[in-house]
Amino acid sequence: MISEKPSASIKAIFLAAILLHSEAGFSAHRVYVLHGYMSAPVFMKGMQNSLEKQGYHVVNWGYDSFRPLADEGGRLRREIASSLAPSDSVSFVTHSTGAMVVRLMLDSAERAADFPRIYRIVMVAPPSRGADLADPFARNPVTRWILGPNITALRTDSASLANRLPHTYDEEIGIIAGALNCTGGYNPWIEGPNDGYISVAHMHLGSEKEFIITPTFHAFSALDGNVQQLAAAFLKNGRFNSRQ
DSSP: OOOOOTTHHHHHHHHHHHHHHGGGTSOOEEEEEEOOTTOOGGGGHHHHHHHHHTTOEEEEEOOOTTSOHHHHHHHHHHHHHHHSOTTSEEEEEEETTHHHHHHHHHHHHHHOTTSOEEEEEEEESOOBTBOTTHHHHHHSHHHHHHHOTHHHHTOSSTTSHHHHSOOOOSSEEEEEEEOSSSSOOSOTTSSSSBOSSSBHHHHOOSSOSEEEEESOOGGGGGGOHHHHHHHHHHHHHSSSOTTO
16 A cells, blocks of 8 residues: 555645535536446446445546547547536546556646646556456457457556556556455466456556455446445545545
């Protein structure tokens, strides 16, 4: 777990002010939720509902897993820039490959004068350093054709897109990983604790503020009520446990 940055209290005050004044025509804060690979916004509906109950304005944003992820990252950046003012702010909650779409968006967004402030990011089961399950599928030409070109971007080797993207970010990032327990995983063919698709080791960015492991299987992790509560806690407090 990365130690809390000195500016955390200032950020908490900043977000509270945004939530208080957004409906009065002042700065607005919006949370974008993104689904995973070969999925759809309906699988993030529970997350959306959970965050909306906390008072957030949520956009359940869909993308095409068969289009290049970089194109989808660019589309996300353009949509946010066109719908929010530079004085506004935005946070993200992603599942699986949705984290890569946001990572692909970050570099150009951070350099754009017309882009709102990026506040906090929660990544649920992210393939930060690739997805272990993608490796055998990417090697097989038949499954590579069926699963689309992005399956190669999810490999765990150093040449993959997942590993060529930056792993250090200024934004506060919280990662929720899944595993059967602290020593074992759902998939016996993946070494170490894993959520069935990705090992816990490959979910680490290295620059995240907090990292927590929950007993959730990859495909259903964003549907888990506890995961939804953890995501809301991090968006609000910058930590998963508000009592820390």
